[in-house]
Amino acid sequence: MALAVIFYEIRMRASGLTSISAAQAVRVINQGGKVVDVRDKENFDAGHIVDAINIPAAQLSNGANKRLKKNRPLLLVCDNGSRSGQCVEPLRKAGYESTFSLQGGLTAWERENLPLVRPNTGP
DSSP states (O other), rough: HHHHHHHHHHHHTTOOEEEEOHHHHHHHHTTTTTEOSSHHHHHHHHOOOOTTTEEEEEHHTTTTTOOOOTTEEEEEEOOOHHHHHHHHHHHHHHOOSEEEEEETTHHHHTTTTOOBBOOOOOO
């Protein structure tokens, strides 16, 4: 199984892929990837992918973050994929080589009917 994960990541990196589809993102998550939501805290709290952590884009642009591990795949997420897409290359240059952006962002994630954590809206 570990070899399959390594092969999949190497193939994606070799192709220069920076954005991945929701289906590919699910595979990365299921293989141990970490979801990093780059939106502000208010938007993150309104709804995010299960087990995602919130690190706004401005904090990622400063380079490495202590909550991220260089040997773990990262999936960056924003509303539509543009902001997260801009964060991929600086992170890769900082040594986070297996970093990808969710193509279409949370809009695409929701369009595929994939789960989001949302605050309780009451009874």
